[in-house]
Amino acid sequence: MSAPNDLENLIDLMARLPGLGPRSARRAVLHLVKKRALTLIPLADAIARVAETARECLNCGNIGTTDLCPICESEKRANGELCVVEDVADLWAMERAAVFKGRYHVLGGTLSALDAIGPAELRIPKLIDRVTTESISEIILALNATVDGQTTAHYIADQLEARVKVTTLAQGVPIGGELDYLDDGTISAALRARKTV
Amino acid sequence: MEWREAGVLLVSKPHGETSTIIEVLTEGHGRHAGIVRGGSSRKMAPVLQPGAQLDVTWRARLEDHLGMFLVEPITSRAHLMSDRLTLAGLNALTTLIRFALPEREPHPALYRQTLTVIDMMDQEIWPLAYLRWELSLLDELGFGLDLTCCAVTGVTDGLTYISPKSGRAVATEAAGEWANKLLPFSPALIGAGTSDKDIGNGLKVTGHFLQTRLAPALGNRPLPDARQRLIDLLSR
Numbered sequence: 001m002s003a004p005n006d007l008e009n010l011i012d013l014m015a016r017l018p019g020l021g022p023r024s025a026r027r028a029v030l031h032l033v034k035k036r037a038l039t040l041i042p043l044a045d046a047i048a049r050v051a052e053t054a055r056e057c058l059n060c061g062n063i064g065t066t067d068l069c070p071i072c073e074s075e076k077r078a079n080g081e082l083c084v085v086e087d088v089a090d091l092w093a094m095e096r097a098a099v100f101k102g103r104y105h106v107l108g109g110t111l112s113a114l115d116a117i118g119p120a121e122l123r124i125p126k127l128i129d130r131v132t133t134e135s136i137s138e139i140i141l142a143l144n145a146t147v148d149g150q151t152t153a154h155y156i157a158d159q160l161e162a163r164v165k166v167t168t169l170a171q172g173v174p175i176g177g178e179l180d181y182l183d184d185g186t187i188s189a190a191l192r193a194r195k196t197v
Numbered sequence: 198m199e200w201r202e203a204g205v206l207l208v209s210k211p212h213g214e215t216s217t218i219i220e221v222l223t224e225g226h227g228r229h230a231g232i233v234r235g236g237s238s239r240k241m242a243p244v245l246q247p248g249a250q251l252d253v254t255w256r257a258r259l260e261d262h263l264g265m266f267l268v269e270p271i272t273s274r275a276h277l278m279s280d281r282l283t284l285a286g287l288n289a290l291t292t293l294i295r296f297a298l299p300e301r302e303p304h305p306a307l308y309r310q311t312l313t314v315i316d317m318m319d320q321e322i323w324p325l326a327y328l329r330w331e332l333s334l335l336d337e338l339g340f341g342l343d344l345t346c347c348a349v350t351g352v353t354d355g356l357t358y359i360s361p362k363s364g365r366a367v368a369t370e371a372a373g374e375w376a377n378k379l380l381p382f383s384p385a386l387i388g389a390g391t392s393d394k395d396i397g398n399g400l401k402v403t404g405h406f407l408q409t410r411l412a413p414a415l416g417n418r419p420l421p422d423a424r425q426r427l428i429d430l431l432s433r
Binding site: 018019113114116118145146147150151154155157158183184185186188189192 | 208210214242243244246247248270272273274275276278279281284285287288292295421422423426
């Protein structure tokens with residue numbers, strides 16, 4: 001009876017993934033088994049390869065398959081701008097937009113007084129180091145508009161604003177957003193950041 | 198079990214994929230936690246930021262259950278995030294409440310004073326209000342300072358020191374050879390000095406009593422870093 005146990009084990013593991021529960025994991029596993037050649041085997045191979053090669057970039061904290069990620073290796077991206085993000089998911093979101101042409105620095109979290117996460121637990125010392133070694137002209141803080149995100153942004157600005165220009169993303173009305181549905185805080189931030197048309 | 202009250206959001210933490218566990222400070226139920234279903238959604242996440250004033254309805258089958266919160270926003274205080282000093286003040290306030298106050302124990306006077314401090318944070322004088330709030334916190338928890346008269350002579354003028362043991366004021370002439378072992382009496386502690394130096398000295402005094410009186414009673418946990426960050430910013 002090892003096969004059912006293996007399947008149950010796979011379902012249990014799939015159910016731990018974000019967005020999946022036990023029932024959807026069961027459905028996904030059933031689909032994989034039915035499409036063995038088309039989906040299951042390529043997926044298993046891809047997962048095995050990623051498990052072997054995936055690692056954090058030694059420079060920026062992005063996830064890649066080599067010691068330095070493609071962004072850090074590319075000379076074209078060394079334009080003096082460094083975008084600081086909280087997590088790799090944020091870096092990928094910025095890359096999806098395809099508007100930023102500089103390099104990144106992934107902090108790996110935010111300062112949190114409640115969870116006792118201080119600067120040493122994040123990649124802030126490495127960021128300060130990069131500012132001096134990579135001749136950075138501007139730090140763009142692309143951190144979440146939450147209390148922890150903004151506390152981290154202010155802390156980094158404190159540390160670096162004497163050495164380099166520090167900017168942060170604007171806050172306000174999202175594209176396609178309707179004022180009627182916006183929360184008070186966003187409307188207040190948008191009003192403060194208004195500009196001449 | 199069900200109750201409905203207004204409260205200040207202290208913290209919001211993810212719970213599972215879509216929910217959050219929040220803690221609010223209310224007048225009638227003190228510091229109280231509960232789950233908000235859908236709390237990490239795009240609609241709710243901006244509402245559930247520390248410092249926000251919320252109308253919360255708490256429901257649970259039994260009183261000692263964690264329970265669920267239904268949340269309606271009253272006032273967003275997101276504008277405090279744009280200034281590093283006010284954000285540091287908000288962080289210090291919320292973390293110190295979580296550090297010091299036991300859960301589900303009402304402190305109505307401290308709740309009202311907390312609201313006053315947060316609402317004053319867009320005025321320049323708020324650090325003084327914050328210092329007075331820390332004094333009230335000590336007082337509320339049984340470690341209040343007596344700054345009305347000298348502990349030795351009873352005089353009410355010329356108070357320049359505070360005893361680090363009793364928390365009572367001491368006049369210059371009564372301090373004698375003990376002067377270098379006493380804490381400085383900052384006029385900001387009685388609302389008389391508003392300079393950053395006075396407020397900084399006042400926070401040293403409250404910090405001493407938070408550390409040596411309150412923290413040992415709470416298992417000797419260190420004071421929240423957020424408070425020190427506020428002091429560092431004020432001292433610049």
